[in-house]
Amino acid sequence: MAKEILTKDNITLNALLTNKEEAIRFTGKILVENDYVESSYVEKMLEREELTTTYIGNNVAIPHGTEDAKGAVKETGLSVVISPEGVDFNGNTVNILIGIAGKGNEHLEILSKIALVCADEGNIQKLINASTKEEIMELFSEVN
Template identity: 65%
Template sequence: MAKEILTTDNIEIGVSLSTKEEAIRYAGKVLLDNGYIEPAYIDKMVERDQVSTTYIGNKVAIPHGTEDAKESVEDTGLSIVITKDSVSFDGNDVNILIGIAAKGNEHLEILSKIAIVCSEEENIERIIHAKSKQEIIDIFGEVN
């Protein structure tokens, strides 16, 4: 049976990160620690951001692996990391990192749902100031 895509175990709030690469690796480590990916996927997440930024606007970055990283994915899953202070992604402030690991093309549907949630300024503020992991799951409720 496939794992749940987003659980409270996949969410970290108030994390202190200083660099873009550290932030991407942290989002990847959450996926790794929860059994969604193999270690090699994290390097592919860093590589993917070097090819084309994973910053999507509105203080959000969506680190994910390169196309050839799919073989390092065990299960489709998300990690959500809320930073204490913003991290610079090529001059853009990021406070919300959404790590994605996807089997097949499942990520396309997930990405569109994330984009809808993250396009609302109000949702961004709610996510950044969330007091609990459950609050974040409720905001992304439709992603599951």
Template identity: 65%
Template sequence: MYKDILSMNNIQLNVGHMDKEEAIRYTGQILVNQGYVEPSYIEKMLERERVTSTYMGNFVAIPHGVEESKKEVVASGISVVTVPSGVDFDGNTVKILIGIAGKGDEHLEILSQIAIVLSEMENIEKLISTSSKEEVINLFNEVN
């Protein structure tokens, strides 16, 4: 069964205030709910965050599991969550969270596509301000 890496159900826009752990859990829960990962993957995302921050700069964090969590990935997918009020990631403000689950080595390709989209501040500003899931899909259309 083929699953889109990013679908409308994987996107949550204009989410209210939350702390870093809640934000990571929220991002991971979308991946669980849509059948991309086993529920235990969320704990692996939090473990990754304890090892090294997934804050990437430009208001973006990309939570993902540790290397050993690959066995908990059912299908490659991403979740996109925007928090316009911001989430404190150890002194850095995150307004866009992109949860990643990659089957095998697919996460590297997914990451490179996301990096291309997020390398332009204009795209980041669009993501933060949009209320359209279609616009998010269009911005990330290279990932699918």
């Protein structure tokens, strides 16, 4: 049976992050520690950010690896990092980081689901203000 894409272990609330690189490394490290990706994937997440920002608006960034990082993905998974203080992404404040690792083309479906959740300003505030990991899980489980 495939691993769950998002578990409580993949969520961090109240993260204090000082810069974009630290934020991306932190988001990727969760995927590594929970065995979704090999450690080399984190470098590919940073490489992706150099090519084009993963900031999508609404205080959200979706760090993910480059196309050639596919081989480093063991299982499709998400990490969610909430930083109420925010971190600077090239002049944009990011409070929600969603790390993605997708086998095959699964990341495209996941991205569209995340976009639906994050397009709603009310959901953004609920995510930023979440006091439990369950609240985060619930918001993302509503998107089918």
